[in-house]
Amino acid sequence: MQQTLFDIDDLHSFSDLSTFAQHIPVEWVESALHLSSAATIRRRRLPADQVLWLVLGMALFRNEPVSEVARRLNICAQGLASDRLMARSGVSQACQRLGAKPVEWLFRQTGAVWGQERYPGDDWQGLQVLAADGAVLRTPDNGALRAHFGSGNTGTDRQTPYPMMRVVALTNVRSHVLLDAQLSPYRRSEIRLADDFIDRIPDHSVTLFDKGFWSAGLLLGVSAGGAQRHWLIPARKGLVSETLETYNADDRLLRMRVSPQARKRNLALPATWDVRAVSYSHKGKRKTVYTSLPATHYDTDAVSRLYKERWAIEVGFRDIKRSLQHNAVTLRSKTASLIYQEVWGLLLGYNLIRREASQAAVAHGQDPARVRFKFAYQYIAAQLIVMAAAQPLSRTGARLSELRAGIGNLFLDGRPRPSRPRSVKMSKTRYPVNRQAAPLK
Numbered sequence: 001m002q003q004t005l006f007d008i009d010d011l012h013s014f015s016d017l018s019t020f021a022q023h024i025p026v027e028w029v030e031s032a033l034h035l036s037s038a039a040t041i042r043r044r045r046l047p048a049d050q051v052l053w054l055v056l057g058m059a060l061f062r063n064e065p066v067s068e069v070a071r072r073l074n075i076c077a078q079g080l081a082s083d084r085l086m087a088r089s090g091v092s093q094a095c096q097r098l099g100a101k102p103v104e105w106l107f108r109q110t111g112a113v114w115g116q117e118r119y120p121g122d123d124w125q126g127l128q129v130l131a132a133d134g135a136v137l138r139t140p141d142n143g144a145l146r147a148h149f150g151s152g153n154t155g156t157d158r159q160t161p162y163p164m165m166r167v168v169a170l171t172n173v174r175s176h177v178l179l180d181a182q183l184s185p186y187r188r189s190e191i192r193l194a195d196d197f198i199d200r201i202p203d204h205s206v207t208l209f210d211k212g213f214w215s216a217g218l219l220l221g222v223s224a225g226g227a228q229r230h231w232l233i234p235a236r237k238g239l240v241s242e243t244l245e246t247y248n249a250d251d252r253l254l255r256m257r258v259s260p261q262a263r264k265r266n267l268a269l270p271a272t273w274d275v276r277a278v279s280y281s282h283k284g285k286r287k288t289v290y291t292s293l294p295a296t297h298y299d300t301d302a303v304s305r306l307y308k309e310r311w312a313i314e315v316g317f318r319d320i321k322r323s324l325q326h327n328a329v330t331l332r333s334k335t336a337s338l339i340y341q342e343v344w345g346l347l348l349g350y351n352l353i354r355r356e357a358s359q360a361a362v363a364h365g366q367d368p369a370r371v372r373f374k375f376a377y378q379y380i381a382a383q384l385i386v387m388a389a390a391q392p393l394s395r396t397g398a399r400l401s402e403l404r405a406g407i408g409n410l411f412l413d414g415r416p417r418p419s420r421p422r423s424v425k426m427s428k429t430r431y432p433v434n435r436q437a438a439p440l441k
Contacts, residue, residue, distance in 0.1 A: 051094045051095060051097070051098045052098065052102060052103065052106070053073070054066070054069065054070055054073075054091070054094070054095070055095065055098070055103055055341060055342070055344075055345040056345055056348060056349050056352070057069045057070070057072075057073045057384075058332070058342065058345060059324055059342070059345040059346045059348070059349030059350075060324070060349050060377070060380075060381050060384065061381065062324060062325055062326050062328060062332065063326055066091050066092065066095070067091045070091055072385050073384060073385070095338060095341065096335075096337070096338065098341070099337060099341065100337055100338075100340035100341040100344055103341050103344040103345050103348060104340070104344045106344075106348060107178075107181070107344050107347050107348040107351070108180065110348065110351055110352075110355075111177070111178055111179045111180050111181075111351065112179070112180075112200065114177050114179075114351065114355055115172060115177060115178075115179030115180070115202060116202060117175075117177075119174065119175055119358060119361075119362055119368050120362065120367075121174065121367055122172070122174045122175060122368075123174075124206065124306060125297075125298065125302065126204065127204055127205055127206045127228065127230065128172065128202060128204060128205040128206075129172070129173045129174060129205070129206055129208070129306070129309060130170055130171065130172060130173065130179065130201065130202075130205050130206070130207045130208065131170070131171055131173045131207065131208040131209075131309070131310045131312060131313040132168065132169070132170050132171075132194055132207055132208070132209050132210075132213065132313070133168070133169065133190075133209075133210050133310070133313045133314065133317070134166060134167060134168040134169075134190040134193070134210075134212070135166075135167050135169075135317045135321075136164045136165065136166055136167070136186065137164065137165045137167060137321075137331055137343065138162040138163070138164055138165075138329060138330045138331070139162060139163045139164065139165060139330055139331050139333075139339055140162070140163075140330050140331070140333075140334055141161065141162050141163060141330075142334070144335070144336065145163045145334075145335075145336060145339070146163045148163070148185060148336045149163040149164060149165050149185045149186055149336070150163060150164070150185050150186045150187045151163050151164050151186055152164065152186065162329070162330055163186070164186040165183060165184070165185065165186065165331075165339065165343065166183070166184050166185065166186050166188060166190065166193065167181060167182070167183055167343065168181065168182045168190050168193040168194050168197075169181040169182075169313065169316070169317075169347075170197055170200075170201065170207070171312065171313045171316055173208070173309045173310070173312035173313065173369075174312075174367075174368065174369055175354065175355075175358045175368040175369065176312060176315070176316050176319075176354050176358075176368070176369060176373070177351055177354045177355055177358065178316070178347055178350065178351050178354075179200070179201075179202070180197040180200055181197075181347055182194070182196050182197060183340060183343055183344070190212055190213060191212075191213055191215045191218055194213055194218055195217070195218060195221070198218060198221050198222050198225060199221075199225050201222060201225065201226065201229055202226070202229075203226040203227040203228055203229060204227065204228045204229075205228070205229055205230070206229075206230040206231065206232060206293065206306070207222060207229070207230070207231050207232070208231075208232050208233075208306070208307055208309065208310035208313075209231060209232065209233040209310075210233075210234075210310070211233060211234040211235075211236055213233060214233060214236050215262065216256075216258045216259065216262045216269060216273060217262050217265060217266045217269055219231050219233065219292070220269065220270075220273060222292075223292045230291065230292045230293050231291065231292050232289055232290075232291045232293070232303070232306060232307050232310075233289065233290055233291070234287070234288070234289050234290075234307070235277065235287075235288040235289065235290055239256060240256065240257070241254040241255060241256045241275075241277075242254065242255050244274065247295045247300070248300060250278060250279045250280060250300050250304075251276070251277070251278050251279075251295060251300040252276070252277045253274060253275075253276055253277075253295070254274065254275050254276070254277050254290075255272055255273070255274050256272065256273060256274075256275060257271065257272050258270060258271060258272065258273060275290045275291070275292070276290065276291050276292070276293065276294070276295060277289075277290055278290075278291060278300055278303045278304050279304075280301075280304035289303070289304065289307050291303055312369070315373075316350070319350065319373040319374065319377075320346060320347075320350055322374070323373060323374045323377050323378075324346055324349060324350060324377065325346070331343065353373065353376055353377050353380055354368075354373070356376075356380065357371040357373070357376045358371070360376075
């Protein structure tokens with residue numbers, strides 16, 4: 001007990017900013033808050049810096065009301081958070097005043113800096129391995145959200161039950177940290193969203209794309225935008241090409257024409273482009289991937305094995321939907337601006353957990369990809385409540401060290417790709433279905 005009391009003077013205060021303030025410098029928070037849609041000099045019980053951490057808390061405690069999140073994490077500028085100091089409506093109004101821009105800026109800043117961090121075993125033959133892919137998130141169904149986000153058609157030419165937001169992300173497949181992301185209504189394509197962040201792909205990297213990203217403009221932009229920026233993507237059916245050179249039975253250099261539509265969109269594109277085609281056998285089937293990796297430096301077998309790592313970004317989307325969102329059918333916010341704020345907070349919260357888990361893994365001499373996200377998230381969320389409850393006099397730095405030591409015990413023995421085939425399951429509902437929903441215009 002005496003030693004515990006002595007340790008109190010060596011701790012960091014939770015109320016200074018957050019348990020994770022060691023990851024996010026105060027200067028980043030101040031810069032983000034300059035983008036707030038409603039600046040004020042009034043000192044509120046929930047000032048903007050506290051609301052920013054409240055949005056992060058909402059991402060970590062999906063099943064709790066927003067006011068309860070503020071109370072549990074003691075997010076308040078005037079003493080302990082309670083119903084006497086903060087009305088529920090005041091918490092919602094504070095989130096609306098903050099807006100989505102500060103949270104988005106803070107996520108992009110953390111992704112840009114943390115994406116440059118390297119971990120042991122983080123590279124492949126001197127290149128950082130990245131992956132880009134998209135996912136959709138359902139929003140609550142009301143007229144305003146359906147008009148803003150849109151939705152897909154079903155087999156009966158009716159709209160899907162919920163409006164949907166499209167997310168396209170760029171991630172480090174070894175540490176699972178998100179480097180960048182783009183959000184948009186469902187109607188915008190994944191390729192156009194990826195165009196917005198290809199110039200921010202770091203040098204000396206190879207990016208693994210899903211075949212839905214096949215675009216000469218996109219892929220040539222990756223190669224031409226920096227030093228040693230390469231890409232890898234599965235072949236598509238129906239592509240016409242001519243063989244320029246054959247390296248071996250499974251490795252060729254092809255020349256293909258750039259479509260007139262792509263050249264019309266980007267006048268700088270050439271009439272033809274050369275790609276390397278690497279073939280391999282997987283479960284008795286013949287597969288081919290196209291790449292910009294030169295055959296003189298990267299052998300056939302290494303390239304064919306590399307594409308299997310793209311599955312890591314699917315794991316990241318699964319962790320966000322299953323663990324952070326608790327498999328919720330829709331997002332919790334009811335307006336478009338708050339939905340953007342909520343999703344940027346989700347991505348920021350995911351990155352914070354991943355970075356803390358990665359640093360814990362390095363401290364234990366382990367691979368960051370082997371940390372179990374679900375258990376790391378649950379452990380961190382529980383510790384946040386304990387640290388917040390220790391206010392206002394005690395401090396929490398020593399507990400942060402214990403937190404990292406605890407995360408170090410949450411390692412996977414292996415992370416094999418599921419052997420079961422991917423399939424779409426029929427959704428079930430006990431509620432009546434509105435068959436009169438208008439088709440997508």
